Amino acid sequence: xxxxxxxxxxxxxxxxxxxxxxxxxxxxxxxxxxxxxxxxxxxxxxxxxxxxxxxxxxxxxxxxxxxxxxxxxxxxxxxxxxxxxxxxxxxxxxxxxxxxxxxxxxxxxxxxxxxxxxxxxxxxxxxxxxxxxxxxxxxxxxxxxxxxxxxxxxxxxxxxxxxxxxxxxxxxxxxxxxxxxxxxxxxxxxxxxxxxxxxxxxxxxxxxxxxxxxxxxxxxxxxxxxxxxxxxxxxxxxxxxxxxxxxxxxxxxxxxxxxxxxxxxxxxxxxxxxxxxxxxxxxxxxxxxxxxxxxxxxxxxxxxxxxxxxxxxxxxxxxxxxxxxxxxxxxxxxxxxxxxxxxxxxxxxxxxxxxxxxxxxxxxxxxxxxx
Amino acid sequence: xxxxxxxxxxxxxxxxxxxxxxxxxxxxxxxxxxxxxxxxxxxxxxxxxxxxxxxxxxxxxxxxxxxxxxxxxxxxxxxxxxxxxxxxxxxxxxxxxxxx
Numbered sequence: 001x002x003x004x005x006x007x008x009x010x011x012x013x014x015x016x017x018x019x020x021x022x023x024x025x026x027x028x029x030x031x032x033x034x035x036x037x038x039x040x041x042x043x044x045x046x047x048x049x050x051x052x053x054x055x056x057x058x059x060x061x062x063x064x065x066x067x068x069x070x071x072x073x074x075x076x077x078x079x080x081x082x083x084x085x086x087x088x089x090x091x092x093x094x095x096x097x098x099x100x101x102x103x104x105x106x107x108x109x110x111x112x113x114x115x116x117x118x119x120x121x122x123x124x125x126x127x128x129x130x131x132x133x134x135x136x137x138x139x140x141x142x143x144x145x146x147x148x149x150x151x152x153x154x155x156x157x158x159x160x161x162x163x164x165x166x167x168x169x170x171x172x173x174x175x176x177x178x179x180x181x182x183x184x185x186x187x188x189x190x191x192x193x194x195x196x197x198x199x200x201x202x203x204x205x206x207x208x209x210x211x212x213x214x215x216x217x218x219x220x221x222x223x224x225x226x227x228x229x230x231x232x233x234x235x236x237x238x239x240x241x242x243x244x245x246x247x248x249x250x251x252x253x254x255x256x257x258x259x260x261x262x263x264x265x266x267x268x269x270x271x272x273x274x275x276x277x278x279x280x281x282x283x284x285x286x287x288x289x290x291x292x293x294x295x296x297x298x299x300x301x302x303x304x305x306x307x308x309x310x311x312x313x314x315x316x317x318x319x320x321x322x323x324x325x326x327x328x329x330x331x332x333x334x335x336x337x338x339x340x341x342x343x344x345x346x347x348x349x350x351x352x353x354x355x356x357x358x359x360x361x362x363x364x365x366x367x368x369x370x371x
Numbered sequence: 372x373x374x375x376x377x378x379x380x381x382x383x384x385x386x387x388x389x390x391x392x393x394x395x396x397x398x399x400x401x402x403x404x405x406x407x408x409x410x411x412x413x414x415x416x417x418x419x420x421x422x423x424x425x426x427x428x429x430x431x432x433x434x435x436x437x438x439x440x441x442x443x444x445x446x447x448x449x450x451x452x453x454x455x456x457x458x459x460x461x462x463x464x465x466x467x468x469x470x471x
Contacts, residue, residue: 016411017393024418300423307419308433311412315404318436325420326430352432353461 015047016314022054023307030054045071049081052088061088079108083115095122256369260362261286267358269350271330275366276341278302283340283370301325301334301343324352335359338367374450375399377466382458384438388448389413396448404453409440413451417442430471432464439463445471 014037021030034051038044052068055061065088068081075081086101099122105115261273265286274294275283280302285294309319322335326348333344333355342363344355377386378399385400389410398406420429421444428444439460441452450471452463 013393013407013411016408016415020393020411020415020418023415024422297424303423304416304419304431307416308435311415312435315408315412317438320433320435322434324432325424327424327426328428 015044015050018047018050018054022050022057027054027058031058045075045078049075049078049084053080053084056084056088056091061091064088065092076104077108079105079112082108083112086115086118090118090122098122257284257366258286260365263362264344264355264358267346267350267354269347270344270355271347272345274298274343274345275337275370276302276343278305278336278339278341297332297343297345298341301332301341305334305336305341322356333359335363337363338370340366340370342366377452377463377470380454380459380463380466382455383463384453384455385409386450386452387413388445388450390448391418400453409451409453410449413440413442413449417444417449432460441467443467443471 014033018030018034018037021027021033031051031054034047034054038047038051041047048067048071052064055064055067065085068075068085068088072081072085082101082105086098086105088098089095089101090098099119102115102119102122105112106119109115257275261275261284264270264273272285272287272294274285274297276298277283280299282295282298304325305320305323308323312319320336322333325332325334329348331346331348331350331352333346333352335342335344335356342359344359346352346355374386374388374397377383385398385404385406387398387400387406387410388396389398390396391414393411393414395406395410398410400406400409416431416433417429420431420442421427429442430444431442433440433442434456437456439454439456439458441450441454441463443450450467452467454460454463
């Protein structure tokens, strides 16, 4: 039993190390360590997926496919396996298969940005349709038009038959149904002020190009269309209203952050404070140095936090709450605040405990302001 | 000071010394924690910090939901210590400063 455990832990460690090598760009080393490890643990599927990924990154796409597909039956629920098979087939130009794997990836994790992005590339209408489906489930019931299968380019219900359709049939879909889908938000949007609806309007230019959609409208919601008979006008009105909504969004008073943050800045040992998103984009900088330097630190801190999060997920021990990174000339105290990171740059002699005490006091305020 | 000294501190769950590429040199941990995994994580995070911030010696204290992980570059390799969140973090840090 203990031997088995040792084997398992050994297996895990070589895969983890390989992952470290890959993230450091040492693909050959990763492949070598994976091959070696797999020779000892041939049934370690995770390692095979990582090996496939390494081959893909090395541009050995055929090997990548062969490696992942050899264990696909066992790992078909793996997000990464499906994602990389998608990447491989995309690279080979087999868009049908690529699409199939990306869609499977999204079935497993509907928020996989990489798969979403690739699908957007493969299916131009993908994002709008998906957002419509998400934002307005009622949209699906709205058209009594006959083709229920074509309604959305589905995340969930994709058959091989459908996979073949989009390129040839999509233009038809544009003519018949998406108008119905587009027109509904056209009517509702100005009234209901939801941020998501802005994104719905992105699809409206399509109907702008094809004004015959106006005639289709009565099929969908007769009363609404009669009320807004000249469709072009309603589109224009939306175009006019969009900036207004933007103004509302921009009106979020980031200045409100100044007050709580200034309490931290009042500390003698604090050199600067900045708030960034967890993916490394600067939200606001308070005296942390030149903007460009701060942006670089933002990205670095985010990368470190992502690594820590990922690593601790492996240990099943929860993600990062805060961390202290000591450099020769300064110390970075980083705290997770909802979806953002609050980073305090301090002098070396600063007392991190004190920083955290102050920071904890203002974190709630920041969270409230940033939503 | 030896690595084993860290685990004598109350609520310290494990400690170890690991090479830059993640191979464990020396390590001790309670049954729940695998020094190999911790070592790999320590190497990964330290390398990330060094590469991202372009520094030669990395030192970090990472707080997660239940644990605190100390990472420190030393002459012999990367030292890591993991303890419970309610451990005497200050004491561990002092010992780590002495060790490194």
